[in-house]
Amino acid sequence: MxxxxxxxxxxxxxxxxxxxxxxxxxxxxxxxxxxxxxxxxxxxxxxxxxxxxxxxxxxxxxxxxxxxxxxxxxxxxxxxxxxLKDISGTILTILISIITVIDDIYDVYGTLHELERFTDAWLGKYTPTLGGFLENGLVSIAGPIVTISAYLSGTNPIIEKELEFLESNPDLVHWSCKIFRLQDDLGTASHEIHRGDVPKSIQCYMHETGASEEVTREHIKDVMRQMWKKVNAYRADKDSPLSQTTVDFILNLVRMSHFMYLDGDRHGIRNQENMDVGFTWLFQxxxxxxxxxxxxxxxxxxx
Missing domain, CATH: 1.50.10.130 (Terpene synthase, N-terminal domain)
Structure with a gap:
């Protein structure tokens, strides 16, 4: 391949x-x-x-x-x-909004008292390895909780075996969330670092290896490609306890991350161009x- x-x-x-x-x-x-x-x-x-x-x-x-x-x-x-009318007031939509708000407030606007451990690590200028960052990053991107919430919101009937399997953070969710994290970083890292956010995967790899930003970005893209191979292998597993519908909504979460962050930050930057893209897709x-x-x-x- x-x-x-x-x-x-x-x-x-x-x-x-x-x-x-x-x-x-x-x-x-x-x-x-x-x-x-x-x-x-x-x-x-x-x-x-x-x-x-x-x-x-x-x-x-x-x-x-x-x-x-x-x-x-x-x-x-x-x-x-x-x-969209039906889900606009659902728990899933509210959950995603809360996660987004809390994440941005925590990273940028937290006080010393509220973020004591985080602040100590920052003033020690701690930058993890890329591998260490990703183990935390697959959680910080909120992929696992969004996956389970989406399953609970959109599956009828809910199958206990499937839900338990999703809660175990299977390989499909694990690798999908890491891809999501890396694509997010490629699109947002420069802007977020400028505003005072914590180091992202790009800065972690640059610090770890001494590579330039250009080389690092190419490396991150290759890492994502290798992770997609693992995701594809899982999709071909006929013994998976997950239905094809469940697998598809997990994959669509990853696909949407590529769309949102391939050319910048379509999620966090509210400019006219980004608004036009969403309007054209959904309403035109x-x-x-x-x-x-x-x-x-x-x-x-x-x-």
Whole structure:
């Protein structure tokens, strides 16, 4: 698998460069996109919207297929809007909000009396190794508690065997939370350190090895890739006590972390660009084609 990754990455980069001319822009954009993140690391609905937008540029596009994809996206978006109304006041939503607020207050605004041990460690300038940081980081990212809360909120009926297994922090949750922690750090570390936060995985590895920030970030990305291999191995385990639905919502938590933190901090920074992304995804339907065009046979379509 490692050889396959090396081989495909090399040739995709070549395709991205060689097909960058206008007549091959569709292929070049696809190659660039997949080099940013593997497809199974991405949120399916977000990727579908991007693909619809890019596919629409093709001169040989199938209008019927394109219209069907748009209708499916808009239907799913409408379902999500209804679900958003239902969960807006649930315990899970409240829990995530509380975790976020407490985490930021603890890291940045805590007083000496409130954070005595934390302050002592900070004034001793203690920076753990990357491994030590991650053992704590998989908990500090709140992944395990969010996973269990999501299971309790969204599973009907709740299966005691599954719940007990999730509470044991199985490998799927363990590695998924570490990936979440690392992707969060890649997107937020620079901003958080500037505002006085504790060292993140990037600073820990730089302190441990003396590597530059650029080298460290590449190392962190490779660490995440190796962790995804462990997650993928678990997904293939037919003896897992977890249902596919439960596995999917754990994976979607990780996929969402890639989306939220790949290009910065879409969670913590409330700028217009980040707000537009969320609005487009959840509330703006994909414009449909002209009705006549939608039912006109396109290249490759019979009848």
């Amino acid at each position: 490692e050889e396959a990754w090396q081989f495909t990455s090399k040739h995709l980069k070549e395709v991205m460069i060689s097909k960058s001319k206008e007549e091959h822009v569709f292929v070049a954009e696809q190659a660039k996109r997949v080099l940013e993140l593997p497809l199974h690391w991405k949120v399916p609905m977000l990727e579908a919207r991007w693909f619809i937008h890019v596919y629409e540029k093709r001169e040989d596009k199938n209008h019927l297929l394109l219209e069907l994809a748009k209708l499916e996206f808009n239907t799913l978006q409408a379902i999500y809007q209804e679900e 339907p994909v414009p449909l084609e002209d009705k006549h065009m939608a039912f006109t046979a396109s290249p490759g379509t019979k009848g």
